[in-house]
Amino acid sequence: MYRLLEGLRVIEGSAFIAAPMCGMTLAQFGADVIRFDQIGGGIDYHRWPVTADDTSIYWAEMNKGKRSFAVDLRNPAGQELIAALICAPGAHAGIFSTNLPARGFLAYDKLAARRPDLIQHEIVGDRHGSSALDYTVNAKVGFPYITGPEGDERPVNHVLPAWDIATAYHAAIDILAAERHRRLTGKGQRMQLALADVALAAVAHLGYVGEVKINRTTRARHGNYLYGALGRDFVTADGQRVMIIAVSAKQWQGLIKASGLAAEVAALATRLNLDFDREGDRFVARRELCELIEPWMKSQPLAELAPVFAACGICWDRYQTVWDLVENDPDCSPAHPLFTAIEQPGIGRYPVPGAAPTVFSEPRLAPRPAPRVGEHTDEILAQILGLDSAAIGRLHDQGVVAGAR
Amino acid sequence: MYRLLEGLRVIEGSAFIAAPMCGMTLAQFGADVIRFDQIGGGIDYHRWPVTADDTSIYWAEMNKGKRSFAVDLRNPAGQELIAALICAPGAHAGIFSTNLPARGFLAYDKLAARRPDLIQHEIVGDRHGSSALDYTVNAKVGFPYITGPEGDERPVNHVLPAWDIATAYHAAIDILAAERHRRLTGKGQRMQLALADVALAAVAHLGYVGEVKINRTTRARHGNYLYGALGRDFVTADGQRVMIIAVSAKQWQGLIKASGLAAEVAALATRLNLDFDREGDRFVARRELCELIEPWMKSQPLAELAPVFAACGICWDRYQTVWDLVENDPDCSPAHPLFTAIEQPGIGRYPVPGAAPTVFSEPRLAPRPAPRVGEHTDEILAQILGLDSAAIGRLHDQGVVAGAR
Numbered sequence: 001m002y003r004l005l006e007g008l009r010v011i012e013g014s015a016f017i018a019a020p021m022c023g024m025t026l027a028q029f030g031a032d033v034i035r036f037d038q039i040g041g042g043i044d045y046h047r048w049p050v051t052a053d054d055t056s057i058y059w060a061e062m063n064k065g066k067r068s069f070a071v072d073l074r075n076p077a078g079q080e081l082i083a084a085l086i087c088a089p090g091a092h093a094g095i096f097s098t099n100l101p102a103r104g105f106l107a108y109d110k111l112a113a114r115r116p117d118l119i120q121h122e123i124v125g126d127r128h129g130s131s132a133l134d135y136t137v138n139a140k141v142g143f144p145y146i147t148g149p150e151g152d153e154r155p156v157n158h159v160l161p162a163w164d165i166a167t168a169y170h171a172a173i174d175i176l177a178a179e180r181h182r183r184l185t186g187k188g189q190r191m192q193l194a195l196a197d198v199a200l201a202a203v204a205h206l207g208y209v210g211e212v213k214i215n216r217t218t219r220a221r222h223g224n225y226l227y228g229a230l231g232r233d234f235v236t237a238d239g240q241r242v243m244i245i246a247v248s249a250k251q252w253q254g255l256i257k258a259s260g261l262a263a264e265v266a267a268l269a270t271r272l273n274l275d276f277d278r279e280g281d282r283f284v285a286r287r288e289l290c291e292l293i294e295p296w297m298k299s300q301p302l303a304e305l306a307p308v309f310a311a312c313g314i315c316w317d318r319y320q321t322v323w324d325l326v327e328n329d330p331d332c333s334p335a336h337p338l339f340t341a342i343e344q345p346g347i348g349r350y351p352v353p354g355a356a357p358t359v360f361s362e363p364r365l366a367p368r369p370a371p372r373v374g375e376h377t378d379e380i381l382a383q384i385l386g387l388d389s390a391a392i393g394r395l396h397d398q399g400v401v402a403g404a405r
Numbered sequence: 406m407y408r409l410l411e412g413l414r415v416i417e418g419s420a421f422i423a424a425p426m427c428g429m430t431l432a433q434f435g436a437d438v439i440r441f442d443q444i445g446g447g448i449d450y451h452r453w454p455v456t457a458d459d460t461s462i463y464w465a466e467m468n469k470g471k472r473s474f475a476v477d478l479r480n481p482a483g484q485e486l487i488a489a490l491i492c493a494p495g496a497h498a499g500i501f502s503t504n505l506p507a508r509g510f511l512a513y514d515k516l517a518a519r520r521p522d523l524i525q526h527e528i529v530g531d532r533h534g535s536s537a538l539d540y541t542v543n544a545k546v547g548f549p550y551i552t553g554p555e556g557d558e559r560p561v562n563h564v565l566p567a568w569d570i571a572t573a574y575h576a577a578i579d580i581l582a583a584e585r586h587r588r589l590t591g592k593g594q595r596m597q598l599a600l601a602d603v604a605l606a607a608v609a610h611l612g613y614v615g616e617v618k619i620n621r622t623t624r625a626r627h628g629n630y631l632y633g634a635l636g637r638d639f640v641t642a643d644g645q646r647v648m649i650i651a652v653s654a655k656q657w658q659g660l661i662k663a664s665g666l667a668a669e670v671a672a673l674a675t676r677l678n679l680d681f682d683r684e685g686d687r688f689v690a691r692r693e694l695c696e697l698i699e700p701w702m703k704s705q706p707l708a709e710l711a712p713v714f715a716a717c718g719i720c721w722d723r724y725q726t727v728w729d730l731v732e733n734d735p736d737c738s739p740a741h742p743l744f745t746a747i748e749q750p751g752i753g754r755y756p757v758p759g760a761a762p763t764v765f766s767e768p769r770l771a772p773r774p775a776p777r778v779g780e781h782t783d784e785i786l787a788q789i790l791g792l793d794s795a796a797i798g799r800l801h802d803q804g805v806v807a808g809a810r
Contacts, residue, residue, distance in 0.1 A: 004582045004594075016652070021610060025575075029582050043653050048633030048685050049616045049624075057615035058633075108765075127741065127763075131656070131720040135631055139638070139648040140734070142727035147564045148553050155638060155646060155724050157629045159552045162567035165607055169574035170430075174762050176581035177409045177434050183588070189409075193762040197743050200736060201758040202570055203727070204744070205426060210462035211454045212731035213755035219454075219727065224562045226540055228453030228463075233544070233560060241560060243544040247421070248448050251536070280453050315536040319560050322547035322608070322624065326617035329545070331605060336532065338602055339609070350618035353606040357579050357598040358532075 001065055001354050001365045006030040009093040010175070011086045012066070013106065015044040017134070017161055018195060019099035019123050020062040021168035026175070027065035028355040028367065034380060036069045036082050039402040041373045055346040063370040064352065070374030070402040077400045079105040081385065087115035088384050091183070095175060099123040108190045117188035119178045121171055126196035134161040137199045142208070150223040167198045225290075230255075230282035232290050233319065238301035241319040244293070247279060254312035259296045268292065340366040372404035406470055406759050406770045411435040414498040415580070416491045417471070418511065420449040422539070422566055423600060424504035424528050425467040426573035431580070432470035433760040433772065439785060441474040441487050444807040446778045460751040468775040469757065475779030475807045482805045484510040486790065492520035493789050496588070500580060504528035513595045522593035524583045526576055531601035539566040542604045547613070555628040572603045630695075635660075635687035637695050638724065643706035646724040649698070652684060659717035664701045673697065745771040777809035 008031040012023040020035070027033040037045070041059075049057045069085070071078040083105055086096045094115050102108060102122045112118045125132030135157055138144060144155030171193055178189040203209065212218050224233045230252065231245035246252040256262050265276060268288055274281040282289060297305070302318065309316050325332050332351070334341050337358070339351040354367040381387045381401065395401045413436040417428040425440070432438040442450070446464075454462045474490070476483040488510055491501045499520050507513060507527045517523045530537030540562055543549060549560030576598055583594040608614065617623050629638045629648075635657065636650035651657040661667050670681060673693055679686040687694060702710070707723065714721050730737050737756070739746050742763070744756040759772040786792045786806065800806045 004586045007589075008585075017611075024610070025578065029578075046683070046685070048688065049612045049620060050685065051619055057619060058612040061610045061612050061615065121762075125720075127736070127743075130715075131718070132722065133636075133650050133652065133720055135636055135650060136648045136720060136722035139646075139724040140722045140730065140736075142725060142730050143563075143565050144638075144724055145726050148561050149557070149559065152554070154554065155629070156553050156561060157638070157648070158548075158563055158565065158567075159624075159627075159632070160548050160563065160567055160607075161611070162563075162565055162570070165567070166570050166574060169571060169578060170761055173430065173434075173574060173577045173581065174764075176578065176585065178764075180413075180581065180585060181409045184412075187766075189767070190765040191762050192765070196736065197741075197761045200741070200743060201761045202565075203730070204737070204756070204758040205429070205466045206422075206566070207454045207461075207463040207466050208727050209731050209737065209757075210466065210749075210752065210755055212728055214456055214462060214753050215454060218731075219564075222564075224560070226562075227564070231538075231540055233549075233562070241544075243541045243562070245538050245540060247538065278451070280451070280455065283453065310535075313536070315530075315538055315541060317537065317541035317545045319544040319549055320547060321550050322613050323617055325545065325547050325608070326614050326623075331532070331545075331601065332609070332614065336602075336605070338532075338605060344615075347615065348619050350615055351609070352614075353609040356575055356602045356606045357526075357596050359579075359583075360595040360597070361592075362594070 001028045001030060001367055002359050002362045003030040003365070004359065004362065007092045008032065008095070008179070009034065009090070010095045010097050011036065013098040013100040015042050015099060017062065017164035018167035018171065019097060021165065022171040022175070023066060023097055024062055024064050025168065025172050033066040034069055034085065034376070035063060035066045036071055036085070037373050038073050039070045039374065045373065051347055057347060060344045060347055060370040061352070065368035066371060067376035067380060068371035068373050069380050070377050072400055075400050077395070077398070081401065083111060083114065084385055085380070086111055087118065094188070095119045095179065097121045097171065097175060112188065112190070117182055117186060119175065119182060119189050119191070121175050121178070121191045121193065123167060123171055124192055124194050126194050132196050134163045134195070137163050137196050140196065141199045141203045146219055146221045148221065148223070150221055163195055163199045166202060167193060167195050170198055225286050228283050229279040230286055230289055232286070234294060234297040236297055236302045236305055237299055240302040242302065242316050243319065245315045246282065247315070249277065250313055251315050252276065252282065254314045258308045258312035258314055259293055261292050261296065264292050265289070337364055342366060342369055344369045345372055374402045375404040377401050377403050406433045406435060406772055407764050407767045408435040408770070409764065409767065412497045413437065413500070413584070414439070414495070415500045415502050416441065418503040418505040420447050420504060422467065422569035423572035423576065424502060426570065427576040427580070428471060428502055429467055429469050430573065430577050438471040439474055439490065439781070440468060440471045441476055441490070442778050443478050444475045444779065450778065456752055462752060465749045465752055465775040466757070470773035471776060472781035472785060473776035473778050474782050474785050477805055480805050482800070482803070486786070486806065488516060488519065489790055490785070491516055492523065499593070500524045500584065502526045502576065502580060517593065517595070522587055522591060524580065524587060524594050524596070526580050526583070526596045526598065528572060528576055529597055529599050531599050537601050539568045539600070542568050542601050545601065546604045546608045551624055551626045553626065553628070555626055568600055568604045571607060572598060572600050575603055630691050633688050634684040635691055635694055637691065639699060639702040641702055641707045641710060642704055645707040647707065647721050648724065650720045651687065652720070654682065655718055656720050657681065657687065659719045660698070663713045663717035663719055664698055666697050666701065669697050670694070742769055747771060747774055749774045750777055779807045780809040782806050782808050
């Protein structure tokens with residue numbers, strides 16, 4: 001983590017991926033992110049993957065570095081505590097990030113009546129008020145029909161929850177932009193971000209909408225080929241599989257040089273009447289070009305090819321399984337400053353990532369583990385709401401709040 | 406677009422997706438994002454998809470709402486103009502976002518000598534200094550081996566450049582966090598974000614590293630099944646395909662109710678000794694549960710099922726092609742406030758998305774088109790660098806800068 005956002009406080013009511021990942025990202029930049037949950041944990045508290053004793057590895061990862069406030073959300077006194085937390089004074093407070101329904105005691109109007117400069121950011125499924133999840137959104141925007149082997153008609157779901165991740169990071173942008181605006185103008189914001197809208201906007205940003213509307217064409221299923229330039233997977237003599245890409249002129253010239261195929265490629269360009277200095281023409285002739293490259297790749301083991309790739313500036317990487325990545329790739333271990341082995345309570349000690357960027361003049365601090373649900377209930381009641389120990393004790397006795405179990 | 410970031414200025418030297426999409430996102434929040442390019446356009450200026458006359462739809466989408474400054478990057482006088490732009494005074498300026506190599510005249514040390522509170526954000530391939538692109542990073546982190554039909558051993562590349570998008574949005578977070586810190590402390594930052602690190606961090610955030618390290622297991626290829634709960638694609642009587650998900654208790658109970666399968670599901674739970682109120686148990690029995698659900702889905706056309714889904718709170722969506730999405734789905738048209746039909750110079754008029762969130766108390770302004778390369782060269786030289794028309798004329802005459810063609 002870094003201390004860039006130290007002092008900023010975000011109250012979070014969240015589940016699943018997008019909303020908690022937004023808060024976790026802000027927490028890894030040093031923000032004080034307080035997650036409130038029903039006593040005993042919310043609906044994603046046992047989400048898979050889980051350990052042998054049903055502790056969620058997923059939940060721990062999504063909530064690294066946050067504080068946890070456990071409260072009975074059905075109890076009006078508990079609801080009042082949350083509203084008071086969200087509306088607590090301070091220029092760096094008054095930010096509420098949620099994907100719980102922002103109704104009832106969480107409705108913007110009620111909260112903004114108490115704190116007019118409130119920033120409320122709500123993640124929803126789609127603009128129609130329907131629930132939507134990463135897989136349903138992806139089905140809607142068309143990627144399953146252009147993913148997977150050519151000639152196969154079946155849709156292929158993605159496994160990476162890309163829309164959740166994009167929504168998480170977009171939500172953090174939204175919140176930071178609104179907070180900046182508030183500091184300059186004093187004005188709060190009510191914002192809503194739909195998972196479906198993040199996907200719809202991205203599909204359009206990538207040119208798919210323009211392709212249909214302007215060119216009256218749409219992208220076909222290209223299997224493992226890159227679109228619009230040259231790129232595909234190849235198998236080496238020792239059965240390793242690598243992804244090779246030539247997008248830029250430099251990468252393309254590097255590939256020609258490394259493979260020694262200059263004459264064959266030139267002959268192909270003449271035969272097809274194409275100019276391979278244009279990346280689009282390399283895409284047009286992708287099959288023929290890959291047929292030339294394939295035997296070269298198959299003729300040598302990766303250990304011999306890799307230095308050639310490096311010397312020629314080829315953009316490539318090896319396909320590996322997640323197991324290989326985690327067990328054998330130093331980039332996914334504490335050999336990489338991104339990862340630090342820490343103890344996740346209830347789970348164990350293993351490498352956990354901090355914030356993704358390198359911030360050169362700030363110390364990179366170790367990532368902080370996820371809290372236990374309710375771990376910070378008492379300190380939050382005392383520090384932020386100013387309750388004394390007698391008042392806190394009463395809230396426990398009445399079952400309004402709970403500590404960690 | 407919105408005006409939330411109005412006044413903030415970002416100078417951008419970029420290509421491909423992550424860096425320009427970061428700037429475009431900030432521009433859609435009202436920031437003044439100035440993209441500098443080699444006269445005639447940079448290496449991605451003709452990237453596919455392109456129109457019949459080779460104008461890039463991709464480039465236009467990635468650069469919506471920016472200003473363009475065209476300059477001879479190899480000319481020392483041109484380099485000095487860019488350095489002067491990056492280091493121009495003002496509390497809201499002095500931000501440089503790039504994925505060009507930050508060397509030579511773009512090196513942090515040289516720029517920070519002129520403006521000590523400079524924020525420089527550089528997107529790189531990986532921490533080792535190698536180039537990396539979305540497809541190579543994805544190969545490295547393991548998703549191709551768990552994507553695609555069960556039983557198929559081939560890796561399946563994703564088509565969505567998810568890591569580029571995540572990196573774009575993460576870069577915007579980094580910049581806004583650093584800019585906030587600078588306003589509070591006066592301190593600038595040098596930041597570097599590797600595409601590979603965004604992917605490595607995300608894989609770990611999603612629990613994959615913990616699964617291997619703690620559970621000594623890794624995720625198998627589950628085809629179109631959701632992981633950890635119940636979800637899969639189904640075909641209806643009229644041949645439509647839908648994605649159905651039951652993650653929450655509410656969604657699961659809705660599915661039981663809609664399908665009328667309560668008795669069969671209860672019998673299955675007894676037979677398998679599972680508790681389907683636990684989402685993990687629904688995943689364990691995903692095949693058996695989907696075998697029960699399949700005939701129900703196949704017995705009715707989607708038009709009859711859809712109202713049942715809605716009434717029972719089922720989370721679902723229809724698989725459609727990109728063509729269908731763009732041509733027939735109102736959500737991808739100006740019927741949705743996210744989209745506005747605008748004229749993209751050199752391309753034509755079609756629906757273009759603005760900023761993804763809804764910001765309730767700010768006007769949603771129409772997205773602005775991409776500039777032509779060099780469109781704003783003269784106004785930038787005059788407004789920001791304070792050059793008079795004679796000086797600007799000389800720069801044109803000397804071939805140091807250019808306007809739009």
